[in-house]
Amino acid sequence: MNYQKMTIMDMSEKDPEKLFKEANTLAHQYQEEYNSFVTILDTFDMTDGKTKLRGIPYALKDNIATKGILTTASSNILKDYVPVFDATVYKKLKESGAVLVGKTVLDELAMGGTGTTGHTGIVKNPWDKTRQIGGSSAGSAAAVALGIVPFSIGSDTGDSIRKPAAYGGIVGFKPTYGLVSRYGLFPFASSLDHVGCFTRSVKDAAIVTDIIKGYDENDMTSLKDDGKCYESTIEQDIHGRKLFYIKEICDKNLYQGKSEILSVLDSFYDNLKKLEEIGFEIEPVSIDKDLLMALYPTYMAITCAEATSNDSNLTGISFGIRGEGKNIQEMIMDARTKGFSELIKRRFVLGSYILQRENQEKLFLNAQRIRHMIVDKINTLFQEFDGMIMPSFGSLPPKFEDSSDRLSEEYLLLENHLCIGNFGGFPSISIPSGFLNNLPLSINLTGRCKEDDLVLNMAYYMEKTFGYQGIVAGGEDHV
Amino acid sequence: MYKAVIGLEVHCELKTQSKNFSSGENSYSRYPNTNLSPVDLAFPGILPVLNKEGVKKALKMSLAFHCDVPDVLTFDRKNYFYPDLPKGYQITQIRKPVGTNGYVMIHVDGEEKKILIHDTHLEEDTASLDHFGNYSLIDYNRCGVPLLETVTEPCIHSSKEAVAFLETLRNMFLYMDTSDARGDMGQIRCDVNVSLMKEDDTELGTRVEMKNINSFNNVKAAIECEIKRQTEILKNGGTIVQETRRFDDVDMCTYPMRKKEDAIDYKYFPEPNIPPIKIDKDWLARIEEEIPVLPYERCQNYMKEYGLSRYDATNLVKEKEIAEYFEQTIKEGSDPKMASNWITSVILGYLNKEEISIRELFLTPKMLTELISMVEKGSISSKQGKEVLFKSLEQEKDPKSIVQEEGLSQIGNDEEIKAIVMEVFGENPKAKEQYLAGRTNIVDFMVGQVMKKTRGRANPSITMKMIKEEMER
Numbered sequence: 001m002n003y004q005k006m007t008i009m010d011m012s013e014k015d016p017e018k019l020f021k022e023a024n025t026l027a028h029q030y031q032e033e034y035n036s037f038v039t040i041l042d043t044f045d046m047t048d049g050k051t052k053l054r055g056i057p058y059a060l061k062d063n064i065a066t067k068g069i070l071t072t073a074s075s076n077i078l079k080d081y082v083p084v085f086d087a088t089v090y091k092k093l094k095e096s097g098a099v100l101v102g103k104t105v106l107d108e109l110a111m112g113g114t115g116t117t118g119h120t121g122i123v124k125n126p127w128d129k130t131r132q133i134g135g136s137s138a139g140s141a142a143a144v145a146l147g148i149v150p151f152s153i154g155s156d157t158g159d160s161i162r163k164p165a166a167y168g169g170i171v172g173f174k175p176t177y178g179l180v181s182r183y184g185l186f187p188f189a190s191s192l193d194h195v196g197c198f199t200r201s202v203k204d205a206a207i208v209t210d211i212i213k214g215y216d217e218n219d220m221t222s223l224k225d226d227g228k229c230y231e232s233t234i235e236q237d238i239h240g241r242k243l244f245y246i247k248e249i250c251d252k253n254l255y256q257g258k259s260e261i262l263s264v265l266d267s268f269y270d271n272l273k274k275l276e277e278i279g280f281e282i283e284p285v286s287i288d289k290d291l292l293m294a295l296y297p298t299y300m301a302i303t304c305a306e307a308t309s310n311d312s313n314l315t316g317i318s319f320g321i322r323g324e325g326k327n328i329q330e331m332i333m334d335a336r337t338k339g340f341s342e343l344i345k346r347r348f349v350l351g352s353y354i355l356q357r358e359n360q361e362k363l364f365l366n367a368q369r370i371r372h373m374i375v376d377k378i379n380t381l382f383q384e385f386d387g388m389i390m391p392s393f394g395s396l397p398p399k400f401e402d403s404s405d406r407l408s409e410e411y412l413l414l415e416n417h418l419c420i421g422n423f424g425g426f427p428s429i430s431i432p433s434g435f436l437n438n439l440p441l442s443i444n445l446t447g448r449c450k451e452d453d454l455v456l457n458m459a460y461y462m463e464k465t466f467g468y469q470g471i472v473a474g475g476e477d478h479v
Numbered sequence: 480m481y482k483a484v485i486g487l488e489v490h491c492e493l494k495t496q497s498k499n500f501s502s503g504e505n506s507y508s509r510y511p512n513t514n515l516s517p518v519d520l521a522f523p524g525i526l527p528v529l530n531k532e533g534v535k536k537a538l539k540m541s542l543a544f545h546c547d548v549p550d551v552l553t554f555d556r557k558n559y560f561y562p563d564l565p566k567g568y569q570i571t572q573i574r575k576p577v578g579t580n581g582y583v584m585i586h587v588d589g590e591e592k593k594i595l596i597h598d599t600h601l602e603e604d605t606a607s608l609d610h611f612g613n614y615s616l617i618d619y620n621r622c623g624v625p626l627l628e629t630v631t632e633p634c635i636h637s638s639k640e641a642v643a644f645l646e647t648l649r650n651m652f653l654y655m656d657t658s659d660a661r662g663d664m665g666q667i668r669c670d671v672n673v674s675l676m677k678e679d680d681t682e683l684g685t686r687v688e689m690k691n692i693n694s695f696n697n698v699k700a701a702i703e704c705e706i707k708r709q710t711e712i713l714k715n716g717g718t719i720v721q722e723t724r725r726f727d728d729v730d731m732c733t734y735p736m737r738k739k740e741d742a743i744d745y746k747y748f749p750e751p752n753i754p755p756i757k758i759d760k761d762w763l764a765r766i767e768e769e770i771p772v773l774p775y776e777r778c779q780n781y782m783k784e785y786g787l788s789r790y791d792a793t794n795l796v797k798e799k800e801i802a803e804y805f806e807q808t809i810k811e812g813s814d815p816k817m818a819s820n821w822i823t824s825v826i827l828g829y830l831n832k833e834e835i836s837i838r839e840l841f842l843t844p845k846m847l848t849e850l851i852s853m854v855e856k857g858s859i860s861s862k863q864g865k866e867v868l869f870k871s872l873e874q875e876k877d878p879k880s881i882v883q884e885e886g887l888s889q890i891g892n893d894e895e896i897k898a899i900v901m902e903v904f905g906e907n908p909k910a911k912e913q914y915l916a917g918r919t920n921i922v923d924f925m926v927g928q929v930m931k932k933t934r935g936r937a938n939p940s941i942t943m944k945m946i947k948e949e950m951e952r
Contacts, residue, residue: 065524073523085517087524184524191751219526220753306751309558312567313521317617328562328615355558355746364748 004147004472008056008204011150016055016099020044023057023101026148034124034146036139037102038062039070049097052207052231058093059143059152062103063110064195065184066090069100073186074118075108077314077321077339087184088216089153089195096211101149104139108341110155110188111307112136113163114398117343122400125167126473127439131397134164136188137198141168144198147472151199151208157188158299159418161196162430162444166392169432169440169471171463172198173205173456176449177425178223180209181216189306190221192299192422201469202431202460206230209452223450230453234460239279241458243389243445244381245272247284248292249413250390260436261394261414267434267441268391274465275389280458282389287377294370296416298423301354301367308351314339375424382448387458390417392430392442418444427452429459432468440471481675481713483706484683485641486633487698488670489648491658492604492624493536499603499625500527500570507664511618519623521565526752529554533625535766536657537577537601538758540627542767543651544596546578551757552601554750559743562617563605571628573747575755576600583651584775587643589789594644595632602626607665621665627658633672633683638702645669645695650774654799662694669698673705675713684709685719689726689733701726705733777802785815794823800837801827804844811848817855821847825868841875842868850878857938859887890937893945896929899937900945903928914950922946 001010003022011019027040039062046055060066063073065083072078086094093100105118115123115138123138125131126145133142137154141164144152154161156174165172174196185195197208210230216222248254250268255261272282316322316335323335340348354363378388394414421428428446435441445462447455463469495505501518508514518525534552541548555573581596606622608615629648635641649667652658660667674686687709689701704726709719721739726732772780774796781792796802801822808818826847830837842850850871854864859882867887871878881887890896903925904910914921925946929937 063523065522071523078523081523083524084522085524182524183526186523189751218528220528221526221751305748309556309568309746309748312558312560313523313565315560315562315567317562318520318565318619319522329560332560332562352746355748357744357746360746360748 005470006150007201007470008052008150008199008207011056012052014055016046017044019055019057020099020101023149026146027102027143030146030148033129034126034142035121036104036123036142036146036148038072038074038105038120040102041069041100044099046099047094047097049095051096051211053093053211054097055099056151057099057101057149059102059104059140059149060090060100061106061137061140061154063106063155063186064090064153066103069103071103072119073109074106074120075339076119077335079119081320085184088181088218089212090184092212092214104137104143104152106138107136108344109186109311110136110157110160111344111347113159115164116400117341125397127169130399132167132400134167134397136160137164140198141165141170141172144168144170144200145473151197151204153195153197155185156194156196156422157192157303158422161198162392162418162428165198166430166442166444167397169468169473170198170200171202171205171429171431172196173209173429174421174427175209175213175452176223176427178221179213179452181219181222183216183218187310189303190310191306192303194422200471202429202456202463203231203234205429206234206456226450228453230456233453234457236457238458238461240281241279241386242281242384243387244283244285244385245389246292246417247286248289249417250284260396263436264391264394264441267436268443271433271443271466272389275462278461278465285381291370291374291377292413292417295374295419298367298370299416299419300350301363302371304347304351305354305364308348308355311348371423374420378420378424378426386454387445387447390444392418392444396436396439421446425449427455429455431459431463431466432471433466434468440468480678481710482678483636484633484674484676485635485702486672487631487635487641487644489629489645490668491627491629491652491660492666493533493627494656494658495530495532495536495625497530498623499530499533499601501623503623505624508620511616511620514620519565519619527570527750529753529756530625533601537599537627538763539655539766539770540651540657541578541581541599543655543770543773544578544581544583544599544629546581546596546599548578548758548763549575551575551755552577553755554753555747556750557745557747559745562615563608565606565619565622569603569605570750570753571602572600574749583644583647585640585643585647586778586793587640592640595634597630597632599627599629602628633674638699641671641702642695642699645698647775650797654771654773665693668693671698671701673702673709674719675706675709685721687719687721688723690723692726697726697728700731701733704731708733771799785819787816787819791819791823794827795819798837804837807844808847811845813848813851817851818847821851825865829872841872846871846877853878853882863887887936890933893941896937896941896945899929899932900942900949903932904949911950922950
């Protein structure tokens, strides 16, 4: 079997060193064209773990601390930073026997959804090099979509795993907030940050999550061990499971004349029918459109506010590149002026403005209120429904030349609903669901907190129904 | 005339094994940057883990301040850039601190006064900076050490009250072993707000803040010179500017630092990495049970129950160990006043002279009680008692054996003395005759003879009485 198409299960029993060599060769081979990696590791280094991940090559997003290995967060301010400790997720993977192949490119400091703002250059979509793979976990998505590694680790604050997974035709899973420790993840917005994985099958996502989850005494927001094995419950019966989708976002009447969106929605509704045939019950529900329109501004207000504080440690004083100046203020200012790109500075300015005493009530506290309103609404729906099913995106991945900041209505709604999963800490997974113009389509499933097992279980049958498990960019699966 | 209105913010480092949000060791080290964890240096990806011991000690203090304790504790971030703050923010408590609306009773000039506590909250200390010619060095050892900030209402009206409050507060920390509260090590520091108002006014004047004053003497001096400065401005028809001033302890003056317009907006917001912490009611009850009787209460008890003077009572409660020594001495059976006298007039002086603590004292409360009882019974004189006490401390022997070994115990027994007196009369058959002939000083000679025979152990007054009786018989 071709290495690039192998899932984790296919790789078990294979020689770990040979697998690493395959991964390493491919990583180098694709690097110039797609730019998935900040660092490619050329030395095979495996701890003899006794798990299903023993000997499996994987990639880590470059905002996850790896002791002794450069970790840049794709930012100039950390371009030479080598951590002194291991992130918990990396430690767990190391102990499981998984073999690190490289550290992947992200949007600078995980802020952004384009994969174009890393300090080492843009990441390209393996299905179409003129298009974005999305971000911020751009390199982790590309590495799995290209078949370099069967799984990779990313972080997700708004949709940073699930959106690039969707654009890349692979599975992206963001578990319940606190299921996977954030210790060692360079923070973007702590209350929304999640660690999760990219794979080419739902079952692989369960296998990886089984390894990386668990209580961590270094992370006060981490959940107590649930004692479950997600892989073992993945095939449970889903008959009668109830799902909803949001009418105000998926209604075709909203997108008259926009053929691409309409085609995406056609595929979505076709898939819903297929799911009904295998036993799911699916209904549209209505959510106040004003509330939905507030998703993106709310997300921006909270993330910018938290980010401006979280990244205040990047001063070049106790680590990083020391700035120049006559006094300490000037040195800090110089390091930060040179170290961050304009986009990042813009977010910091926004965040500071939002947190200012005179703006807190109107901007920051209102954003928190809206966050709660949305989460309350979804939780109410989750009393009746087992999950929310939505298209992962409404438009195909943007082309590099025509990406814009325009805030049109469809941009606000179809492209920005995934942050609901972060607002509520809900487990949420994107699965490839079809093709349009030779580019993968994707469906997203979001479930109740701490029911990651059920989400994976339902996603497993969806994947089976859609039939796009294990697709690799450029392969003959291109439909 | 003007009345001073003073508010204090007292920062005190709590005594814990590790830091407030990391596993870094919380201990003083003269070697810079040795008590550190990656969390203290704010490396990317670190997360705070709240120290339960720090919370416990903070809650204990909050309860001792009679504060309201919330059901749930929350933490917030205070954001500002400064090289002593590696995260770029300090984790503190704004919304639900460990305590609000409390009070502390103090004694000032023989009067009692209630100092109102606005709140007390748990936060983390910063790194320490040493400035040299054209460079500065950072020592992160102190960074992240648990700090309890206690904020009073503006209810203090003199430097004397301020210092009395600070001393009481420090004593409370020491009594509860929640801090060593040593000013010389920066473990207790104080921000002082001073404003003036006309005696009959109801509105507070403009306040001036002085930050980070590290000794009680300097607090006193800073308040006094600020009152003087502001009084002069107001007398001359001027107005006070709201500002932060720096107190210089070399020339004992305050200097402008920052105007109100330049005040930093700390952009407080909830710390997302520490979920709200529910306080278990049983746990809180157990913490409350651990609070010892505090100095103010003990002082009241000593005056009321034992009839001690405020002066002596205050001296006894200054240190918990001394108060406990005193109480144990009473438990062993000593009269409270006697015990107080011996401790305040003899033992405390000795401790001072030798620069040791009462814990290191050889003499136990039981031994002291025995000594007191020997004096009370008259088996030794109080002068001898003191000598025995010092010998006991010097030789590390209990007083009883010293008295025995040196044959010091007085003969107070009438029969025994009588026998010796008769012996002396037998040896000096002419004594009575001479006495009756008017040579009354022969009595002293006879007493001297008895003392000689008993090596000074015979009770002198009994001996004297018996000799006179015998002469006049």
